Amino acid sequence: MDSSGVSFVMCVFIACSMLVEVVGGKSNVHVIYLGGRQRTDGTEKELHRKLLTSVLGSNEKADEAIVYSYKWGFSGFAAKITEAQAQRLSELPEVIKVLPNTVHRMQTTRSWDFLGVPYLHAPSSSLNQSNLGDGVIIGILDTGIWPESRSFNDELLRPVPTRWRGSCDRGSESGSSNLCDKKIIGSRWYINGLLAEFGPPSNTSEFFSPRDAVGHGTRTASTAAGSVVSNVTFEGVGTGNAHGGATLA
Numbered sequence: 001m002d003s004s005g006v007s008f009v010m011c012v013f014i015a016c017s018m019l020v021e022v023v024g025g026k027s028n029v030h031v032i033y034l035g036g037r038q039r040t041d042g043t044e045k046e047l048h049r050k051l052l053t054s055v056l057g058s059n060e061k062a063d064e065a066i067v068y069s070y071k072w073g074f075s076g077f078a079a080k081i082t083e084a085q086a087q088r089l090s091e092l093p094e095v096i097k098v099l100p101n102t103v104h105r106m107q108t109t110r111s112w113d114f115l116g117v118p119y120l121h122a123p124s125s126s127l128n129q130s131n132l133g134d135g136v137i138i139g140i141l142d143t144g145i146w147p148e149s150r151s152f153n154d155e156l157l158r159p160v161p162t163r164w165r166g167s168c169d170r171g172s173e174s175g176s177s178n179l180c181d182k183k184i185i186g187s188r189w190y191i192n193g194l195l196a197e198f199g200p201p202s203n204t205s206e207f208f209s210p211r212d213a214v215g216h217g218t219r220t221a222s223t224a225a226g227s228v229v230s231n232v233t234f235e236g237v238g239t240g241n242a243h244g245g246a247t248l249a
Contacts, residue, residue: 029067029101029197030086034075034094044071051095052079055088067196080196101197112223112245133246135161137185138225142217144210145187147179149218151226154182157248161185171209179210183227225249 052062166186187210226244
């Protein structure tokens with residue numbers, strides 16, 4: 001993390017000394033997990049609707065309750081339902097597990113130094129031996145990203161890999177500069193779960209875009225793939241070089 005911003009992008013999930021603490025009570029939003037993708041004819045969402053309708057009693061109620069339908073990495077859906085309805089869904093033979101939505105308080109600790117990975121300029125460094133992640137695309141699902149952070153400087157990077165098929169969504173920031181470059185090559189944002197759980201946020205510092213209002217996503221992204229930033233300090237403490245695990249990713 002650098003000093004220009006309390007340090008989203010799509011790859012491999014990298015857990016870099018991140019600690020989350022569960023807060024809050026029971027939730028009305030539940031995720032219904034059905035296992036691997038079950039249909040390839042584009043009717044996966046209809047399957048989810050049918051299961052929800054069988055518990056709620058009508059297609060209209062099912063359409064009102066469903067928040068997200070998942071059909072790529074796995075089959076399942078998120079819906080706003082009661083505990084009793086969640087229990088009934090969990091008893092259906094198609095359903096593997098029903099998970100209540102959980103709110104986490106985000107905390108972080110030291111990263112690469114804590115893990116014992118040598119600084120990237122060391123000749124025998126495992127980071128150097130892996131070409132510093134050159135050509136690798138890392139995907140992170142988190143609170144967003146702050147693209148102006150020096151950790152996302154793209155000066156030393158090659159052009160975006162031609163295999164990349166993602167997109168860069170600016171959300172409500174239509175008047176702002178593009179969030180993406182050769183370092184941050186894609187950005188998406190998803191807020192329906194939050195709106196279904198709590199309604200519109202009252203905090204005016206929240207962004208209806210991939211921009212990070214919390215700082216955790218920026219920190220996680222820079223820990224995974226941050227460029228080298230020299231002479232970094234946190235309020236005068238711990239001056240040194242900040243870098244990610246794959247600086248050229």
